Amino acid sequence: MQTDTKYFGIVEYEPEDVLTFSQGPFGFEEEQSFLLLPFAGSDGNMLCFQSLKTPSLAFVAMNPFSLNPNYAPVLTAEELREMQVERSEDLCYYVLCVVRQPVGASTVNLRCPVAVNAETRQAMQTILETDHYGMRHRLEEFSDGGCG
Numbered sequence: 001m002q003t004d005t006k007y008f009g010i011v012e013y014e015p016e017d018v019l020t021f022s023q024g025p026f027g028f029e030e031e032q033s034f035l036l037l038p039f040a041g042s043d044g045n046m047l048c049f050q051s052l053k054t055p056s057l058a059f060v061a062m063n064p065f066s067l068n069p070n071y072a073p074v075l076t077a078e079e080l081r082e083m084q085v086e087r088s089e090d091l092c093y094y095v096l097c098v099v100r101q102p103v104g105a106s107t108v109n110l111r112c113p114v115a116v117n118a119e120t121r122q123a124m125q126t127i128l129e130t131d132h133y134g135m136r137h138r139l140e141e142f143s144d145g146g147c148g
Contacts, residue, residue: 001013001014001015003035003050003052003055004055005035005037005048005050005055005058006048006050006055006056006057006058007037007039007048007050007058008037008048008050011035011037011050013035016121017035017121018033018034018035018052018121019033019034019035019036019049019116019121019122019123020032020033020121020122020123021033021034021122021123021124021125022082022122022124023124025049025059025096025114025125026112026125028051028057030053031051031053031054031057032053033051033052033053034049034050034051034052034123035049035050035052036048036049036050036061036094036116037050043066044063045062045063045066046060046061046062046063046097047060047061047062047063047094048060048061049061049094049096049114059096060096060097060098060099061094061095061096061097061114062094062095062097062108063093063094064093064094064095064108064110064113065093067095067108067137067139067142068110068142071093071110071133072088073088073093073113073115073126073128073133074088074128074129074130075088075091075115075126075128076129079115079124079126082124083115083117083120083122083124084117084120084122085117088115090117091115091116091117091118092115092116092117092118093113093114093115093116094113094114094116095108095109095110095112095113095114096108096109096112096114097109097139098136103139104138104139104140105138105139105140106138106139107136107137107138107139108137108139109134109135109136109137110133110134110135110137111127111128111130111133111134111135112125112126112127112128112135113125113126113128
């Protein structure tokens with residue numbers, strides 16, 4: 001299969017590569033099918049959630065653990081059931097990034113990660129029930145500077 005993308009041109013993918021949101025990311029609830037594509041040179045730490053429905057819609061995302069190794073999102077019992085796992089640690093997490101110039105002024109939302117069940121390819125964006133993480137952490141706050 002093929003799709004046109006915002007940042008990568010035409011890409012080939014298999015049906016098992018598709019991430020499915022039962023409810024799309026916040027503000028884009030009708031967008032339920034995405035590919036998770038890594039940006040070259042980022043060692044898999046900077047990625048793109050590319051919509052399969054709308055080629056011009058793509059969210060830049062980062063591996064939050066590359067920014068903060070102590071990041072520890074905890075989902076509610078209901079969210080864990082929906083994601084078909086027993087523990088929050090059984091999921092992969094990505095945080096959305098608003099890219100700005102200079103890059104250090106870009107922000108990531110640690111409060112509302114996208115959780116992915118790698119086995120079922122199911123995804124959901126959640127709001128963590130904690131004040132420990134904010135919605136706009138500047139990349140320059142993190143020691144390695146973030147987006148490499």
